[in-house]
Amino acid sequence: MPETAAICLGEAMIMLAGGSGPLADVEVFRRSVGGAECNVAGGLAALGVPTGWISRLGDDGFGQHVLRDLQTRGVDVGGVELDPVRPTALYVKESDGGRSRMHYYRTGSAAAAMAPGFLDRAEVRERLAQAKLVHTTGITAAISASSSDMLERLATEPREFLLSVDLNWRPVLWRERDPEPLWRLLRAADLALIGADEAEVFAGTGDADELYERLGAKTLVVKDDANTAILLEPSGRTEVPALSVDVVETVGAGDAFAAGFLAGTLQGLPAAQRLRLGHLTAAAVLTKREDHAPPPSAAERERLLNATDAEWAATKIGSA
Numbered sequence: 001m002p003e004t005a006a007i008c009l010g011e012a013m014i015m016l017a018g019g020s021g022p023l024a025d026v027e028v029f030r031r032s033v034g035g036a037e038c039n040v041a042g043g044l045a046a047l048g049v050p051t052g053w054i055s056r057l058g059d060d061g062f063g064q065h066v067l068r069d070l071q072t073r074g075v076d077v078g079g080v081e082l083d084p085v086r087p088t089a090l091y092v093k094e095s096d097g098g099r100s101r102m103h104y105y106r107t108g109s110a111a112a113a114m115a116p117g118f119l120d121r122a123e124v125r126e127r128l129a130q131a132k133l134v135h136t137t138g139i140t141a142a143i144s145a146s147s148s149d150m151l152e153r154l155a156t157e158p159r160e161f162l163l164s165v166d167l168n169w170r171p172v173l174w175r176e177r178d179p180e181p182l183w184r185l186l187r188a189a190d191l192a193l194i195g196a197d198e199a200e201v202f203a204g205t206g207d208a209d210e211l212y213e214r215l216g217a218k219t220l221v222v223k224d225d226a227n228t229a230i231l232l233e234p235s236g237r238t239e240v241p242a243l244s245v246d247v248v249e250t251v252g253a254g255d256a257f258a259a260g261f262l263a264g265t266l267q268g269l270p271a272a273q274r275l276r277l278g279h280l281t282a283a284a285v286l287t288k289r290e291d292h293a294p295p296p297s298a299a300e301r302e303r304l305l306n307a308t309d310a311e312w313a314a315t316k317i318g319s320a
């Protein structure tokens with residue numbers, strides 16, 4: 001089994017993007033791979049962190065594509081279980097008038113059948129035992145009650161790893177269940193990542209200090225789109241402005257930010273550089289239609305991580 005410093009746990013989906021225009025008029029779709037935790041896994045691996053992605057997929061062509069895609073991106077998929085009956089999930093991205101809408105086809109998917117016992121599989125246990133960090137999101141708590149119970153177990157059993165949770169508030173997935181387990185998950189996390197806009201809806205406030213107080217003492221990052229990211233830790237508060245970016249499409253930027261921030265954390269970077277790495281990897285995804293993208297080159301990262309505040313503020317990331 002390969003050494004994996006980070007593990008990402010959650011559903012991957014085939015993403016079908018239909019160019020621009022209302023879904024009813026789209027004839028041809030372009031396939032790629034989406035899913036919050038698998039976006040983070042690919043991002044971490046691209047930044048040099050040995051990473052595994054753990055989940056369930058349908059034993060079907062889409063599942064095989066997800067496995068191949070992640071392997072090509074250097075992610076260990078040895079902890080993935082294939083389901084002979086339930087399918088790999090799909091989602092369709094509708095881009096109409098500059099904004100994207102997600103349409104999910106994931107009810108009854110292979111990943112939604114994850115349950116507390118999934119953590120007892122030898123392939124999963126071994127990987128969790130050697131991980132320094134495990135990352136998941138509110139989407140995994142949302143896809144089914146059993147998957148949420150699995151995260152509850154992960155968060156409450158004794159652990160050696162840091163637990164990282166991105167809120168990823170998806171109200172459409174919570175229509176039939178109370179999101180209280182998501183509060184518990186966030187409160188149990190060692191690191192929490194939250195968007196100010198989604199926090200407004202989920203918690204009634206996007207204010208970083210208020211959220212920090214309500215979640216208890218831990219590492220919290222509150223991202224505010226094109227404005228700033230604020231890191232609150234017992235050791236203090238750090239704020240770094242986002243880069244100026246020619247945005248093509250925003251879905252996945254939060255996952256890329258998480259990958260950069262978490263890679264910087266595992267690599268022991270100072271607070272401001274952890275946030276800068278988050279902004280840099282997010283910027284790369286913002287310039288692409290897909291939900292993930294390779295980060296800027298190592299040389300470019302090194303240059304911008306060490307730039308002065310004035311150089312950072314003057315940096316413009318264009319779409320290629």
Ligand SMILES: Nc1ncnc2c1ncn2[C@@H]1O[C@H](COP(=O)(O)OP(=O)(O)OP(=O)(O)O)[C@@H](O)[C@H]1O
Pocket residue numbers: 168194195196223224225226228229242243244245247250251252253254255256257278279280282283286
């Ligand atoms: N318009 C923008 N200009 C520059 N950077 C941006 C912009 N929008 C987002 N970002 C970058 O992306 C990061 C994440 O943004 P945000 O929190 O809005 O993502 P998100 O809604 O969590 O994304 P998703 O859940 O789709 O992955 C920001 O912290 C910032 O670095």
Ligand SMILES: O=C(O)C(=O)C[C@H](O)[C@H](O)CO
Pocket residue numbers: 034035036037039091102139168170251252253254255291
């Ligand atoms: O929204 C979801 O459930 C996804 O996982 C799809 C996208 O890849 C993800 O939202 C990006 O954060």
